[in-house]
Amino acid sequence: MTWKFHALLLTSLLWLTALSGHAQAADDGDALNFEDAPLTGLIEHPAWFKTSFLDLRADLDEALKAGKFGLAVYFGQRRCAYCRQLMEVNFKTDDIVRYTREHFDVVAVDVWSPEEVTTVDGKTISQRELATNMGTNFTPSLVFYDKDGKVALRLRGYYPPYQFRAALEYVAGGHYQRESFAVYMARGDQTLRFEKGDMVEEEFFSRPPYILDRSRFPAERPLVVFFEQGDCHACDVLHTQPLRQPALRSLLGQLESVQLDMHADTPLIRPDGKITTARAWAQELELFYAPSILFFDERGHEIIRVDSVAHFFRLRNVLNYVITRAYEVYPNFRAWRQASGDQSQ
16 A cells, blocks of 8 residues: 555544544543652553563564564653553553554563663663663653664653554554654644644743744753644643643743744744744654653753653653753753652653
8 A cells, every 4th residue: 555545544544533522632631631740659561561581682573473563662660650651541542452462562671770681783781771772761662663673663751542553553554664753643633633723821931023043142041942732632731730830830930931833834043043934843853742842952952852741740850950951961861860869750
């Protein structure tokens, strides 16, 4: 089947999903409403996760011999509330479980473990090192490998069932060979947005024109850009829950904050001085999830992005990472959290 047929099939599927009782909103409602404080108990992985000796080459070979598309490596933590959502929501959804098991073997990696793992390309390193190499700032993260041992897709953070199911299809259907996941998702999102809704504005958002250039002269404060869209349940949750907390609003007061509609042709000057639009910038950044929150330093360099579900504790930690300039000392967010003694985010 051609990629055009696949695109039409996906669009039709998403359209039918939207009409069938607004299933996406229902799934998101269950998936987005949770407390993200570190768990007191340990989460359990599904019994159908592969029992692995942590030789990913052998795991991939076994998956292929079983007729599966490839291997999915899950990077998690046992006290991570977002990991629990993946286990208790996504991996309790029959269709997702069935599709995942049909197309992938899933191997679990502990992002803090010093125990060794053999990577797909044959290197022996610790699970912690592998997690760092794969850029797993946030858990849960999943890395999908195809039959050639190449990375087909990385998911960093927790995504509700709708986006997660689409990611599985994007990989197993071979779409990753032809287009980015952002382009793939945008096609379905356009089908689901029947009407353009208003975004929730905040008093701390800067007003247009958006002249964000920091390339010639440094700004006085770091910059945070909220990429959102109208008719967005996850965006509404962000504004009505974590952004209502005084602690977060106080921290955000120390940054310059901008809200952009990621699907609008709003003119702006990027932090690197280039003239563009919100839509073009979001596409170049390959953003597919709303809201996506990106942080830039005073010189316009991206520090970190949160382009998955994020609630109070995760956002507070990221804001502190940026405001205290911890990124100048620690190579990544997770290394900073480890140094802080918190291995749950």
